Amino acid sequence: MSVSMMVSQLAAGMFVSIQIFVVTLIFSLPLGMIVAFGRMSKNPLLQGIVKVYISIMRGTPLMLQLMVVYFGPYYLFGIKITNSYRLWAALIGFVINYAAYFAEIYRSGIQSMPVGQYEAAKMLGYGKVQTFFKIILPQVIKRILPSVTNEVITLVKDTSLAFTISVLEMFAIAKALASSQTSLIPFAAAGIFYYVFNLVVAVGMDYAEKKLAYYQ
Amino acid sequence: MKLMEMNHVQKSFDGVSVIKDISLSVEEGEIVSIIGPSGSGKSTLLRCATMLETMDSGELIYMGEKAAWNDGSGKMLYASKKDLKKIQENYGLVFQNFNLFPHFSVIKNITDAPISIQKRDRKETYQTGRELLKKMGLEDKENAYPCQLSGGQCQRVAIARALALNPKILFFDEPTSALDPELTGEVLKVIKSLADLDIAMVIVTHEMAFARDISHRVIFMADGVIVEEGTPEVVFASDNERTRSFLGRYGEMLK
Numbered sequence A: 001m002s003v004s005m006m007v008s009q010l011a012a013g014m015f016v017s018i019q020i021f022v023v024t025l026i027f028s029l030p031l032g033m034i035v036a037f038g039r040m041s042k043n044p045l046l047q048g049i050v051k052v053y054i055s056i057m058r059g060t061p062l063m064l065q066l067m068v069v070y071f072g073p074y075y076l077f078g079i080k081i082t083n084s085y086r087l088w089a090a091l092i093g094f095v096i097n098y099a100a101y102f103a104e105i106y107r108s109g110i111q112s113m114p115v116g117q118y119e120a121a122k123m124l125g126y127g128k129v130q131t132f133f134k135i136i137l138p139q140v141i142k143r144i145l146p147s148v149t150n151e152v153i154t155l156v157k158d159t160s161l162a163f164t165i166s167v168l169e170m171f172a173i174a175k176a177l178a179s180s181q182t183s184l185i186p187f188a189a190a191g192i193f194y195y196v197f198n199l200v201v202a203v204g205m206d207y208a209e210k211k212l213a214y215y216q
Numbered sequence B: 001m002k003l004m005e006m007n008h009v010q011k012s013f014d015g016v017s018v019i020k021d022i023s024l025s026v027e028e029g030e031i032v033s034i035i036g037p038s039g040s041g042k043s044t045l046l047r048c049a050t051m052l053e054t055m056d057s058g059e060l061i062y063m064g065e066k067a068a069w070n071d072g073s074g075k076m077l078y079a080s081k082k083d084l085k086k087i088q089e090n091y092g093l094v095f096q097n098f099n100l101f102p103h104f105s106v107i108k109n110i111t112d113a114p115i116s117i118q119k120r121d122r123k124e125t126y127q128t129g130r131e132l133l134k135k136m137g138l139e140d141k142e143n144a145y146p147c148q149l150s151g152g153q154c155q156r157v158a159i160a161r162a163l164a165l166n167p168k169i170l171f172f173d174e175p176t177s178a179l180d181p182e183l184t185g186e187v188l189k190v191i192k193s194l195a196d197l198d199i200a201m202v203i204v205t206h207e208m209a210f211a212r213d214i215s216h217r218v219i220f221m222a223d224g225v226i227v228e229e230g231t232p233e234v235v236f237a238s239d240n241e242r243t244r245s246f247l248g249r250y251g252e253m254l255k
Helices: A003-039 A044-059 A062-077 A085-111 A115-123 A128-165 A170-180 A185-214 B042-049 B081-088 B106-116 B122-135 B151-163 B181-193 B208-214 B232-236 B241-254
Strands: B002-013 B016-027 B031-035 B057-062 B065-070 B076-078 B091-094 B169-173 B200-204 B217-222 B225-230
Touching: A003 A044, A003 A085, A003 A128, A003 A170, A003 A185, A044 A085, A062 A085, A062 A128, A085 A128, A115 A128, A128 A170, A128 A185, A128 B106, A170 A185, B002 B042, B002 B200, B016 B042, B016 B200, B016 B225, B031 B042, B031 B208, B042 B169, B042 B200, B065 B081, B091 B151, B106 B122, B106 B151, B122 B151, B151 B169, B151 B181, B181 B208, B208 B232, B217 B232, B217 B241, B225 B232, B225 B241
Parallel strands: B031 B200, B031 B217, B091 B169, B169 B200
Antiparallel strands: B002 B016, B002 B057, B057 B065, B065 B076, B217 B225
């Protein structure tokens, strides 16, 4: 097999990896906010449920979680697993896992806000929703950006875990090619791909941080 | 007419009684200073008046409208959210540590609430904001961010922000306690210049000379009660033992 054929196969995997990355972020970032509110809820039942959820998501391997999401429907409910469910299972697994991590990052940011900001907003007549979106959230985003960057970079690399449920993303294809062609080129290509991907992420997040550096 | 009235207010934190049956009222345009040792309940009283803190017992009335009261069985009741929102428009509060919004420019700190909450005209509000900044001696700072200002400048912006909502009463919670003497001077000068605006002011302060010069009435608080109140001349020359011991040398000087 020629190098160019390998590259075109890897490119297909690359597309799936990017797909997992983008979809996971689009859904887990907002979902994390909802989870964070559940975690900070005054309702002990809701707070307890969310605590257990976060604890499981952080306390067990993502690889295992992907398998549970993929095989669970069959073992638990006897639903026949279709081939097209693979990618869905990976996406669901990633979203619920990353939402838990983002939730804790949001919580740390929200709880680090001085109470004076809420009091000043209240005195000026801002309602609860306005206070959150206009006063609190913009400052929270600035505070948590470095932690979010960390998580996003980890996600880039974690997308390779989808290969455990045979999603044909970058890493799965690289591994298959490496053994069928007895070549290390696919692994080298995969390594370069993940590195460049993360470089782009890091540069982008750095830009965002600089954009928000206009105040302290 | 009484702008604000507090009757028999009580407040305790974890069983420690901080305010013990205080009654206080403020007339239109009146300037009242509250002085007293740290921990005497001055700030808590202000926080109860501005509803940042709920009272345990008593009555709070703005412009004749009840904001909080005891029901027959002694339970505390507050007016509905909608009514409270309206009542709240009567007053503003200037904090000890300013609490400006760091991500808003100076002019946005001042104009955002009038525009987005009170739905006032944008252009007009900006014009009012600029006039207020001029009054505060900060006309060249409208596009600066709070982190670029000194503490005294921040506090002046905070005062402008409170004034932009046209309150009838402005509360000050130790407005100069976070500032060095030089910056204190510039803030006190600005507060003095508000005296002719016909806004009632209630000022918790440790600046005795300032309290004496600006106030129509001085209240001396200690241990959660009002020990003495009256014109500055009366309170600062008081023979009351507790007042004397607090004012210490300062009182001697004035006598």
